[in-house]
Amino acid sequence: MVVLELLLQGFYTALDPLNLAWLLGGSLLGTVLGMLPGLGPSTGMALLLPAVLSLRPDTGLIAMAAIYYGAMFGGSRSSILLNIPGDRAAVASCLDGYPMALNGQAEAALAISAIASFIGGLIAAGTFVLVALPVARFSLRFGPPESFCLMVFALAATAAVSREVFLRGMISVLLGLMLATVGLDFQTGIPRFTFGSAALQLGIHFAVVIIGIYGISEILVNLEKVDQDLPKPAQVHIGRIRISLAQWKRSIGPIFRQSPIGILVGVFPGTGGLAAALTAYDNEKTRSRHPEEFGKGAIEGLAAPEAANNACSVGAMIPMMTLGVPGSGTATVMLGALLMMGLEPGPALFGQHPAVAWGVIASLFLGHIVCLVINLPLAGLLVKGLYMPQKVLYPFILALAFIGVYSINFSLADCWLLAGVGFAGYLMKKFRVPTAPFILASVLGASMESSFRQSLVLSDGSLGIFFRSAISNVLLIAAFLSLARPFLSDWRTRKKQGKSIDVPIE
Amino acid sequence: MRPNALVGFTAVFIGVAYGTMASGLRGHPSGNQPVSLFPIGLGFLMAVLGLFQLVLEARKGRLNLEGTPPVVLPASSLRPVLGTAGFCLFYVLALERLGFILSTAVFLGGLLFLVNGPRAWKTNAVLTLLFSLGAWALFTKVFHLYLP
Numbered sequence: 001m002v003v004l005e006l007l008l009q010g011f012y013t014a015l016d017p018l019n020l021a022w023l024l025g026g027s028l029l030g031t032v033l034g035m036l037p038g039l040g041p042s043t044g045m046a047l048l049l050p051a052v053l054s055l056r057p058d059t060g061l062i063a064m065a066a067i068y069y070g071a072m073f074g075g076s077r078s079s080i081l082l083n084i085p086g087d088r089a090a091v092a093s094c095l096d097g098y099p100m101a102l103n104g105q106a107e108a109a110l111a112i113s114a115i116a117s118f119i120g121g122l123i124a125a126g127t128f129v130l131v132a133l134p135v136a137r138f139s140l141r142f143g144p145p146e147s148f149c150l151m152v153f154a155l156a157a158t159a160a161v162s163r164e165v166f167l168r169g170m171i172s173v174l175l176g177l178m179l180a181t182v183g184l185d186f187q188t189g190i191p192r193f194t195f196g197s198a199a200l201q202l203g204i205h206f207a208v209v210i211i212g213i214y215g216i217s218e219i220l221v222n223l224e225k226v227d228q229d230l231p232k233p234a235q236v237h238i239g240r241i242r243i244s245l246a247q248w249k250r251s252i253g254p255i256f257r258q259s260p261i262g263i264l265v266g267v268f269p270g271t272g273g274l275a276a277a278l279t280a281y282d283n284e285k286t287r288s289r290h291p292e293e294f295g296k297g298a299i300e301g302l303a304a305p306e307a308a309n310n311a312c313s314v315g316a317m318i319p320m321m322t323l324g325v326p327g328s329g330t331a332t333v334m335l336g337a338l339l340m341m342g343l344e345p346g347p348a349l350f351g352q353h354p355a356v357a358w359g360v361i362a363s364l365f366l367g368h369i370v371c372l373v374i375n376l377p378l379a380g381l382l383v384k385g386l387y388m389p390q391k392v393l394y395p396f397i398l399a400l401a402f403i404g405v406y407s408i409n410f411s412l413a414d415c416w417l418l419a420g421v422g423f424a425g426y427l428m429k430k431f432r433v434p435t436a437p438f439i440l441a442s443v444l445g446a447s448m449e450s451s452f453r454q455s456l457v458l459s460d461g462s463l464g465i466f467f468r469s470a471i472s473n474v475l476l477i478a479a480f481l482s483l484a485r486p487f488l489s490d491w492r493t494r495k496k497q498g499k500s501i502d503v504p505i506e
Numbered sequence: 507m508r509p510n511a512l513v514g515f516t517a518v519f520i521g522v523a524y525g526t527m528a529s530g531l532r533g534h535p536s537g538n539q540p541v542s543l544f545p546i547g548l549g550f551l552m553a554v555l556g557l558f559q560l561v562l563e564a565r566k567g568r569l570n571l572e573g574t575p576p577v578v579l580p581a582s583s584l585r586p587v588l589g590t591a592g593f594c595l596f597y598v599l600a601l602e603r604l605g606f607i608l609s610t611a612v613f614l615g616g617l618l619f620l621v622n623g624p625r626a627w628k629t630n631a632v633l634t635l636l637f638s639l640g641a642w643a644l645f646t647k648v649f650h651l652y653l654p
Binding site for chain 1: 509510512513514517520521524527528531532541543544545548549551552555556558559562579580582583586587590591594595597598601602610613614617618621622629633637641645649651652653
């Protein structure tokens with residue numbers, strides 16, 4: 001009953017005219033950003049970060065969440081029509097979405113992707129309602145050592161995405177943590193790594209890092225292929241967006257089966273929408289009686305990943321708001337916004353600012369309805385956005401990035417740092433050093449060091465404090481398993497291949 | 507040098523430099539605030555990971571194993587990327603000297619001419635003017651924020 005009352009209070013907050021306006025704007029912006037190849041929700045949210053400071057916390061977070069799930073809706077538009085995913089999470093939607101469009105079923109593909117995203121998102125929002133309070137209350141048991149171990153786990157899971165980038169992922173984490181130590185020491189006031197610069201004494205704001213990576217380096221990478229033309233769409237004339245009863249019956253099972261998978265993947269740090277969508281696609285293909293139809297326009301092959309990636313986007317917000325550990329790179333930007341507004345995730349957020357926490361949760365339900373309306377009846381109109389000349393868009397994004405960063409502290413030093421981080425991020429991308437761990441580490445760095453030092457003060461300098469409680473031990477084991485995961489999964493793949501590969505006879 | 511080896515070398519350099527600076531940090535007079543312990547740990551770990559990367563690359567090279575593909579920047583993309591970098595540096599240098607409207611107009615106009623091409627000069631010019639004046643009006647008149 002308490003949860004229902006809080007949810008009702010949340011709906012009251014979300015239905016505030018200002019919040020509703022930002023919800024609409026965020027959903028539309030997210031859908032358009034998701035549609036455009038090369039630009040994702042992270043870029044949109046990063047550019048919105050400075051503006052968030054001038055908004056009420058509930059309004060800012062509702063807008064950011066809307067951009068996030070809006071992009072999940074929009075990402076499949078270009079996957080279906082152009083065979084180019086609008087967002088990483090929409091990669092799996094190319095596999096059967098594009099063949100459907102080639103078969104003259106673009107309308108059905110667009111319809112089922114929107115419906116599956118809607119249901120997947122609603123299931124995840126319902127799950128959020130059920131688990132929010134218990135998880136937030138559980139986190140009350142976290143003292144400084146447990147908080148430190150939780151952050152170690154989140155960073156380990158984000159860094160160890162694959163065996164190929166394992167070391168570079170870890171290096172990226174350390175770079176982010178190093179960046180977070182620049183400035184006046186938060187407990188003693190001693191300047192650290194400032195090179196005598198007064199501007200650096202304030203530290204490097206993580207908003208600068210987020211905008212530098214998502215606003216500048218992302219654009220520099222996209223500029224490399226700015227002269228490449230987009231392919232012609234598989235179907236030019238889009239009719240009424242709808243699906244038949246038979247197609248609905250084939251899709252409903254995959255949607256309900258794969259949404260929980262999406263939530264689970266989303267909750268786990270370092271995975272994200274791509275992993276959720278590919279896992280869902282693979283699951284459905286494995287259990288299908290007609291796996292040969294997958295890749296040739298099977299509607300299940302589109303419904304499953306679409307439901308999963310939306311469920312994942314909402315799932316990624318659950319640990320972000322209840323524990324302060326984001327489940328994805330985009331949720332990291334939201335965490336950054338939360339911290340910039342002076343809010344502390346976890347029990348403090350739900351206890352002291354219930355209107356904000358439950359307003360965001362309630363907005364997930366409303367936002368998914370808005371996105372369904374945008375993506376079903378207005379799909380034909382939206383698809384025209386695919387032809388938007390991106391080369392015109394990039395300069396504006398760069399200008400907005402600089403103006404936004406300047407407006408945080410009205411400091412030119414922040415603009416220099418932005419340019420520096422942007423070009424460093426570009427080099428990182430060129431050298432295949434993952435940037436998501438770098439951003440997460442720069443956001444969590446200050447709290448992580450603070451927890452580390454508080455723990456040492458509590459234990460009189462003994463590192464043994466990190467192994468004393470069951471929660472810390474479980475989290476450290478989870479961190480170790482996360483680091484071992486890419487090696488274990490490689491070993492399993494090789495073992496499987498070893499069994500099935502025939503030795504060629506020359 | 508192989509790209510991964512360069513990453514390893516950079517990591518070792520950063521780790522050693524950062525660790526050395528961290529070890530020179532003064533502690534708090536009360537003695538119970540280890541200001542340098544966390545950074546020293548970071549520097550040490552960075553150097554170790556960089557060394558690991560170097561050793562792995564050296565081993566790959568010795569065994570003639572395929573490394574990470576070389577970092578490629580096609581000649582056609584050099585112009586937009588380097589040009590954009592140049593305009594960004596100009597913008598930071600000029601923002602407070604020339605003022606918001608003028609510096610934004612030069613920055614945005616230059617970028618649009620570079621990326622969108624000189625043929626679309628009318629579109630570029632109109633968009634530049636609209637954005638420079640519109641953004642200035644929005645920030646100063648609506649948000650009441652100071653812009654140089």
